[in-house]
Amino acid sequence: KSVVQAAAPHIAEFVGTFVLVFxxxxxxxxxxxxxxSSTAVACVYMVMVYATTPVSGGNLNPAVSLALGLVGSLPWTVVLGYWAMQLAGGVVAGMCSCALFNPRKVHLQPVAPFAWEFAAGAELLYTCLLCLSVLCCRVPKRNNPPDDANQFYGLAIGFALAAGGYAPGGGA
Incomplete structure (x- = not known):
């Protein structure tokens, strides 16, 4: 493998995560x-999953990389590399979006009458749903052979993300 071929999956994770977080x-x-907002973010996530899957697997989320590592679909050395790229892409995107909308500030907090524990519970639940969608739709080889892979996995993952955005009241 050339250096470019070896770096391509990590660059894809950086760029995909950057676009998503931006x-x-x-x-x-x-x-x-x-x-x-939740629909827009879900659509961007779906498009970036389709765009980066051929290069890196289209994880774009440390929880997804962790889930793939836990089931043995991704070597731990790759998981660690993806985490580094996803973190870097997210931080750079956050800085860029803050610079673009400076000095506008948003106070992120749970929507009344919910408290932080409910927001954390919803985040955990829908992150697990996102990981489950990836593990059920993209990973299985029996129902998803390499020569005839399904094409709905990105849509399923996008819907999981949209549900996670609207359910706790974050999108409305």
Whole structure:
């Protein structure tokens, strides 16, 4: 493998995570209607999963990389490399979206009448749903052979993300 071929999956994870987190930042920092933010983020995630899957697997989320490592679909050395790229992509995207919308500030907090414990519970539940969607739709070889792979996995993952955005009241 050349250096470019070896680096391509990590660069794909960085770019995909950057685009996703930048979209999240733009949706929440812009003065637009927040009712569409969860749908917009889910659509961006779906597109980035389809765009990066041939290169890196399209994880774009440390929890997804962890889940794939736990089931043995991804070597732990790759999981650690992806985590580094996902973290870097997220931090750079956050800085870029904050710089773009400076000095606008958003106070992220649970929607009344919910407290932080409910928000954390919803985040945990929907992160598990996201990981389960990936593990059920993209990983199994019996129902998803390499020569005839399904093409709905990105849509299923995007819907899981949209549900996670709207259910706790974050999108409305």
């Amino acid at each position: 979209a999240v930042g733009c949706c929440w920092l812009s003065p637009s209607d927040p009712a569409w």
